[in-house]
Amino acid sequence: MSIAAKFEIEYLQYLDAEGKQVRDDLPEFAKDLNHMVELYKLMLSTRVFDAKSVALQRTGKLGTYASCLGHEAAHVGVGSAMKPEDVLAPSYREYGAQLYRGVQPREVYMYWGGDERGNDYQNEPARHDFAWSVPIATQCLHAAGSALAFKIRNEKRVAVCMIGDGGSSKGDFYGAINITGAQNLPMVAVIVNNQWAISVPRKIQSGAPTLAQKGIAAGLFSIQVDGNDIIAVRKAMEDALDRARNGEGGSVIEAVTYRLSDHTTADDARRYRGEQEVKDAWAKEPMVRLRNWLVAKGVWDDAKEEAWKAECDDWMDNEVNAYLETKTQPVTAMFDYTFAEVPADLAKQRDLVISLDKKAH
Amino acid sequence: MAQITLIEAVTQALAYEMAHDDSVVVLGEDVGVNGGVFRATQGLQEKFGELRVLDTPLDETTIAGVTVGLAAQGMKPVAEAQFEGFIYPMMEQIACHAARLRNRTRGRITVPAVWRAPWGGGIRAPEHHSEANEHLFTNIPGLRVVMPSSPARAYGLLLAAIRDPDPVMFFEPKRIYRQYKEEVPDDGEALPLDVCFVLRDGTDVTIVTWGAQVKEALEAADALAEEGISAEVIDVATLTPLDFDTIAESVQKTGRCVIVHEAPKTAGFGAEIAARLAEECMYDLLAPVERVTGFDTHIPLFRLEMKYLPSTERVVEAAKKALAAS
Numbered sequence: 001m002s003i004a005a006k007f008e009i010e011y012l013q014y015l016d017a018e019g020k021q022v023r024d025d026l027p028e029f030a031k032d033l034n035h036m037v038e039l040y041k042l043m044l045s046t047r048v049f050d051a052k053s054v055a056l057q058r059t060g061k062l063g064t065y066a067s068c069l070g071h072e073a074a075h076v077g078v079g080s081a082m083k084p085e086d087v088l089a090p091s092y093r094e095y096g097a098q099l100y101r102g103v104q105p106r107e108v109y110m111y112w113g114g115d116e117r118g119n120d121y122q123n124e125p126a127r128h129d130f131a132w133s134v135p136i137a138t139q140c141l142h143a144a145g146s147a148l149a150f151k152i153r154n155e156k157r158v159a160v161c162m163i164g165d166g167g168s169s170k171g172d173f174y175g176a177i178n179i180t181g182a183q184n185l186p187m188v189a190v191i192v193n194n195q196w197a198i199s200v201p202r203k204i205q206s207g208a209p210t211l212a213q214k215g216i217a218a219g220l221f222s223i224q225v226d227g228n229d230i231i232a233v234r235k236a237m238e239d240a241l242d243r244a245r246n247g248e249g250g251s252v253i254e255a256v257t258y259r260l261s262d263h264t265t266a267d268d269a270r271r272y273r274g275e276q277e278v279k280d281a282w283a284k285e286p287m288v289r290l291r292n293w294l295v296a297k298g299v300w301d302d303a304k305e306e307a308w309k310a311e312c313d314d315w316m317d318n319e320v321n322a323y324l325e326t327k328t329q330p331v332t333a334m335f336d337y338t339f340a341e342v343p344a345d346l347a348k349q350r351d352l353v354i355s356l357d358k359k360a361h
Numbered sequence: 362m363a364q365i366t367l368i369e370a371v372t373q374a375l376a377y378e379m380a381h382d383d384s385v386v387v388l389g390e391d392v393g394v395n396g397g398v399f400r401a402t403q404g405l406q407e408k409f410g411e412l413r414v415l416d417t418p419l420d421e422t423t424i425a426g427v428t429v430g431l432a433a434q435g436m437k438p439v440a441e442a443q444f445e446g447f448i449y450p451m452m453e454q455i456a457c458h459a460a461r462l463r464n465r466t467r468g469r470i471t472v473p474a475v476w477r478a479p480w481g482g483g484i485r486a487p488e489h490h491s492e493a494n495e496h497l498f499t500n501i502p503g504l505r506v507v508m509p510s511s512p513a514r515a516y517g518l519l520l521a522a523i524r525d526p527d528p529v530m531f532f533e534p535k536r537i538y539r540q541y542k543e544e545v546p547d548d549g550e551a552l553p554l555d556v557c558f559v560l561r562d563g564t565d566v567t568i569v570t571w572g573a574q575v576k577e578a579l580e581a582a583d584a585l586a587e588e589g590i591s592a593e594v595i596d597v598a599t600l601t602p603l604d605f606d607t608i609a610e611s612v613q614k615t616g617r618c619v620i621v622h623e624a625p626k627t628a629g630f631g632a633e634i635a636a637r638l639a640e641e642c643m644y645d646l647l648a649p650v651e652r653v654t655g656f657d658t659h660i661p662l663f664r665l666e667m668k669y670l671p672s673t674e675r676v677v678e679a680a681k682k683a684l685a686a687s
Binding site: 087089116117119120121127130131135140141143144146147148149150151159171176179182183334337338339340343344345346 | 412425434467502555604605
C-alpha cells in the first residue's frame with residue numbers, strides 16, 4: 001500500500017507563559033522594541049476597553065456584549081500584520097484587530113447599545129472592512145468572495161476572516177477554505193481557538209488533533225500558534241499575508257488561546273466549566289508574558305503601565321461620553337437603508353410610522 | 362432581428378451586460394465550460410474567461426456567500442442556483458447578509474448581486490428540482506424578488522436586476538424556458554423593476570399572476586372571452602417590492618380578482634395580495650378573491666405534477682365563480 005498524503009502541523013511559539021523567549025530567531029518586527037511597546041499598549045487598551053464595555057452593560061448602558069478578555073494577543077497580532085488595503089471579516093469579538101484598523105470604541109458601544117450606526121465605521125482602513133458577523137462563520141465566505149474580487153481585479157490585497165473554534169465546524173468555513181484552495185485565492189482564515197463555543201468545549205467540537213489541519217484538506221498552508229503569544233501570531237500572520245499577496249495561496253492559522261470571560265454578558269460560564277481550568281488559563285494569559293518580556297528588555301515598567309492605563313481610562317471615558325451623547329436615529333432610519341431608494345410601497349409604511357411617531361409626541 | 366426563447370434572452374442579457382460592465386461576473390456550479398445545465402450561460406466563459414465566468418465548487422452555501430463577498434467589494438456578481446430546490450442552503454447567506462448589509466452598515470457596505478434560479482415544475486425533473494418557493498424570499502426585507510414571464514421581460518428585467526444596487530432574486534420559470542420565441546432586440550434596454558405589467562385589458566375580472574402561470578392566465582382570458590367575459594391579466598413581475606397600486610386600480614375597475622400561482626396555497630404570495638385587497642379594496646370587490654394555486658403538498662414526482670400545477674381550466678372556473686358571486 002502506498003501513502004497518498006502525509007501532513008504535519010507546526011506549532012509556533014516565541015514567548016512562554018512567563019515571558020521567557022523560547023526561540024532565538026525573533027522576527028524583524030519583534031526586534032523593534034518601540035513597536036513591541038506599541039503592540040502591548042494596544043493590547044492593554046483593548047483590555048481596558050473590554051472592562052469598560054462589561055461595566056456599561058452591567059449598569060444598563062449597553063445591551064448584550066461579547067467580551068474579548070484573553071484574546072488580546074490573537075486579535076492585535078492579526079490586525080497589526082495586515083496592511084491598510086487588506087480586508088477584515090471579523091466575528092463579533094475581534095476588537096483588538098479592529099481597534100488597530102481604526103474602529104472607534106464609541107462605534108462598538110453604539111452597536112451593542114442598539115444602534116446600527118456602530119457598524120458604519122468612520123475611519124479607514126476599518127471603513128472598508130466587514131462589520132461583525134453574528135451568524136457563525138458566515139463571514140468566511142465573504143472573505144473568500146472578497147479575495148476572488150481581488151484576484152479578478154489583479155489587486156495585491158488579502159482578505160482575512162476570523163472565527164472561533166466553534167466556527168471551524170461550520171460548512172461556511174469549509175466552503176471558504178475549499179474555494180480558496182481551488183481558486184488559489186488571497187485569503188487567510190484565522191481560527192481563534194478559545195476552547196469554548198458557548199458551553200461546548202474544544203474536545204467535543206472536533207475529533208481532529210488540531211483545528212489548523214482542516215486547512216490541509218483544502219490545500220492551504222496551515223499552522224497552529226500560541227494565541228497568547230503576540231509574536232507568534234503576528235509572525236504566522238505576516239507570513240500568511242505575504243504568501244497570499246505573492247499569489248502563493250491561502251492559509252489557515254489556528255491561534256490557541258482561552259476565553260477568560262463568559263461567552264457574552266448574557267452567559268454564565270460557571271454553569272459549565274470549572275474554576276481550576278479558568279485559574280490555569282489566567283496563568284497563561286497574553287498580557288503578563290509580553291509585559292514580562294518588555295520589562296526584561298528594559299523598555300517597560302510599572303510607572304509606564306500605570307500611566308498608559310490612565311490614558312486608556314481617559315480615552316474610554318471620552319468614548320463612552322461620545323456614545324452616550326449620541327442621539328437616537330430618527331424613526332425613518334429603519335426604512336432609509338432597506339434599499340438604495342425607498343420603494344413606493346415601503347414609503348407608505350414609512351409615512352405611517354412618521355404619523356404614529358408624531359402622535360406619540 | 363432574431364427571435365429567441367426565454368433562456369436565450371437570459372444569455373443575451375448576461376452577455377450584453379458583461380461586455381459593457383467589467384464588474385459583472387457569473388458564478389455557479391457548471392456555469393462555465395458546460396454553460397449551465399439549462400445552457401443559460403452558454404458561450405460566456407469563452408467570451409469572458411474563466412475568472413468572470415467561474416465554475417465554483419459544488420456547494421450552494423459557498424456560491425451564495427462568495428457572491429456576497431464579491432458584491433461587497435464592488436463587483437456585480439450573478440450567481441446561479443442550479444435548481445430552485447437547491448436554493449435552501451443559500452438562504453442563510455441571502456437572508457442574514459445579502460439582504461441586510463446595506464441596513465446594518467447604514468449604507469457603508471452594499472450587495473448589488475443577483476441570484477438566478479430555474480424555478481418551478483412542469484419539466485418532468487427529479488425530486489428537489491421543481492420547487493416554487495418565491496414566497497420564502499418575499500418575506501425577507503431588503504430583497505427584490507423578480508420573475509419574468511416572456512423572453513422580452515427576461516432580457517429587460519435581468520438587465521435591470523444586474524444594474525440594481527440591491528440584491529435581487531431572479532427566478533426563471535423553466536417550464537417556459539423554450540416554450541416560444543419572440544423578437545428581443547439586444548439593445549441593452551432594461552425594463553423597470555417594481556412595476557406590474559398589464560398584459561391584457563379587461564373589465565369583468567382581474568387575473569393576477571407571475572412567471573410560468575402567465576401562460577395559463579392568458580389562455581384562460583382567451584377562453585373567457587369566447588364566453589363574452591372580459592378578463593384583465595396582470596403579470597406582477599416584481600413580487601417585492603410590490604406594485605400594489607396597479608393591482609388595486611384593476612380590481613377597482615373589475616370588482617373581481619383571481620390570483621394564480623404555482624407555490625403552495627397557505628402563506629403563498631397570493632395570500633399577501635388577497636390580504637391587501639381585503640385591506641384596501643374591500644368595498645370595490647363584488648365577489649370574494651379567488652386563489653388558484655399549487656396545493657399544500659410537496660410538488661409530486663412527474664406522473665402527477667401536472668395535476669398539481671394550476672391549469673387553464675382551474676383559472677377559468679375560478680373566474681366564473683367570482684363572476685357568479687354577485
